[in-house]
Amino acid sequence: MKRVVIIGIGFGGIRAARELAGQGLEVVLVDRNNYHLFQPLLYQVATAGLEQESIAYPIRAMSRHWTGTRFHLAEVRAVDFAACKVLTSHGEIGYDYLVVAAGSVTNFFGLDSVERHAYDLKKLADAERLRNQILTAFERAVVEPDPAKRRALMTFVIVGGGPTGVEFSGALIELVRYVLAKDYPELSVQAARVVLIEAFDRLMAAMPEQLQSYTLNKLRSMGVEVLLNARVTDAGPERVVLHDGAVIPAHTLFWSAGVKAAPLAGSLGVGLKPGGRVPVGADLSLSGHPEVFIVGDMAWLEQDGVPLPMVAPVAMQMGTYAGKAIKLREQNLPVPPFRYHDKGSMATIGKSAAVAMTHGMKLKGYPAWIAWLLLHLYYLIGFRNRVVVMLNWIWYYWFHERQVRLITDQDGTR
Ligand SMILES: Cc1cc2nc3c(=O)[nH]c(=O)nc-3n(C[C@H](O)[C@H](O)[C@H](O)COP(=O)(O)OP(=O)(O)OC[C@H]3O[C@@H](n4cnc5c(N)ncnc54)[C@H](O)[C@@H]3O)c2cc1C
Numbered sequence: 001m002k003r004v005v006i007i008g009i010g011f012g013g014i015r016a017a018r019e020l021a022g023q024g025l026e027v028v029l030v031d032r033n034n035y036h037l038f039q040p041l042l043y044q045v046a047t048a049g050l051e052q053e054s055i056a057y058p059i060r061a062m063s064r065h066w067t068g069t070r071f072h073l074a075e076v077r078a079v080d081f082a083a084c085k086v087l088t089s090h091g092e093i094g095y096d097y098l099v100v101a102a103g104s105v106t107n108f109f110g111l112d113s114v115e116r117h118a119y120d121l122k123k124l125a126d127a128e129r130l131r132n133q134i135l136t137a138f139e140r141a142v143v144e145p146d147p148a149k150r151r152a153l154m155t156f157v158i159v160g161g162g163p164t165g166v167e168f169s170g171a172l173i174e175l176v177r178y179v180l181a182k183d184y185p186e187l188s189v190q191a192a193r194v195v196l197i198e199a200f201d202r203l204m205a206a207m208p209e210q211l212q213s214y215t216l217n218k219l220r221s222m223g224v225e226v227l228l229n230a231r232v233t234d235a236g237p238e239r240v241v242l243h244d245g246a247v248i249p250a251h252t253l254f255w256s257a258g259v260k261a262a263p264l265a266g267s268l269g270v271g272l273k274p275g276g277r278v279p280v281g282a283d284l285s286l287s288g289h290p291e292v293f294i295v296g297d298m299a300w301l302e303q304d305g306v307p308l309p310m311v312a313p314v315a316m317q318m319g320t321y322a323g324k325a326i327k328l329r330e331q332n333l334p335v336p337p338f339r340y341h342d343k344g345s346m347a348t349i350g351k352s353a354a355v356a357m358t359h360g361m362k363l364k365g366y367p368a369w370i371a372w373l374l375l376h377l378y379y380l381i382g383f384r385n386r387v388v389v390m391l392n393w394i395w396y397y398w399f400h401e402r403q404v405r406l407i408t409d410q411d412g413t414r
Pocket of ligand 1: 007008009010011012013030031032033035036037039040041042043074075076077101102103104121122163164262264295296297298310311312313315
């Protein structure tokens with residue numbers, strides 16, 4: 001029986017696995033985590049809106065229903081293409097076909113001080129760490145006699161005006177204004193600052209202008225300070241420095257200004273494209289290795305002259321395609337080239353406010369928000385997770401409460 005190894009059970013890997021299960025192939029799933037993570041909702045864990053368990057799902061709970069599939073918990077260190085072997089922290093795994101879907105990591109663009117002092121959101125633990133930091137900062141502010149230091153503790157700087165920065169800023173200002181205001185009556189909530197910094201002259205660059213200005217106006221009306229045409233160049237534990245030398249005293253810096261391919265890309269021994277991404281052919285295979293497919297954030301493929309974005313729908317469509325391509329190869333049938341079908345994009349800004357663009361339609365406000373909620377529930381894995389997430393959202397909608405206001409660890413908070 002031929003063996004397919006899939007590295008990374010994120011959005012791309014999971015789709016490839018589903019396509020290949022029960023097809024008379026041995027499918028080995030390899031991931032450093034024993035769960036699939038729904039990254040688009042990480043910011044809600046960080047802002048105390050959701051339990052971390054509700055946005056993750058055990059890989060074995062999925063694979064036990066997928067005939068011919070088994071899971072291997074390991075860190076992949078490299079691939080030996082000549083010997084057709086994946087080299088992991090727990091031994092080698094031979095393959096006939098390989099799907100590499102190891103995703104991406106945060107890109108700090110060489111800003112070392114920012115990397116040292118900023119929080120990012122890529123892993124489940126990052127979200128918990130950031131939540132601990134936000135809540136600990138408020139606890140410290142309560143006992144801080146110096147007004148300037150208190151304000152710095154209550155200042156949160158967010159870098160990157162894309163969907164993650166916008167969603168996080170909106171969720172954070174709502175946490176502060178609606179929930180923490182009640183928890184900390186001794187603090188003036190008006191003194192808390194949520195500052196969103198964007199290098200370009202607009203937020204949500206991939207959206208139409210009308211939705212960009214809606215996002216900007218909505219965030220500002222909610223109390224977020226949005227700085228456009230501004231760049232962070234340096235950071236310390238209690239300050240953030242902008243390109244023009246301006247200093248924002250702040251204990252919390254959240255970086256969402258970019259991602260780059262997972263470090264595994266660098267160990268594949270091929271020339272990389274911008275963002276460390278791996279160039280692939282029209283069938284997503286690696287040059288000279290038709291049996292190796294690269295999918296998702298790691299893959300660099302241009303369509304109509306522009307590289308495909310590093311987003312979940314691209315990864316899912318690529319994963320499904322790679323699975324189908326392997327099945328076609330096994331039947332000695334031709335494999336058509338991959339084509340991404342863009343069904344649109346969306347982002348939520350706050351309660352009853354979101355922007356969405358789909359099939360030429362532009363939605364904003366309440367209808368976009370409902371569409372966002374339904375779509376995220378649909379793509380979340382696991383019935384229980386969907387119920388828990390929906391209940392949390394309903395609870396917040398009616399009572400303005402976020403239950404997960406827990407500081408689970410104070411190490412690393414400032
Ligand atoms: C905070 C945040 C918010 C986002 N919001 C959105 C959104 O709203 N809409 C949207 O479309 N996209 C969003 N994205 C982007 C989206 O999550 C990614 O594009 C998508 O996850 C890419 O899928 P992938 O399969 O390439 O990688 P991933 O889903 O990241 O999966 C990669 C997997 O590989 C594993 N892995 C990595 N390296 C190794 C290794 N060496 N050994 C073993 N296992 C390894 C990881 O553990 C992981 O399970 C968001 C991303 C983040 C971080």
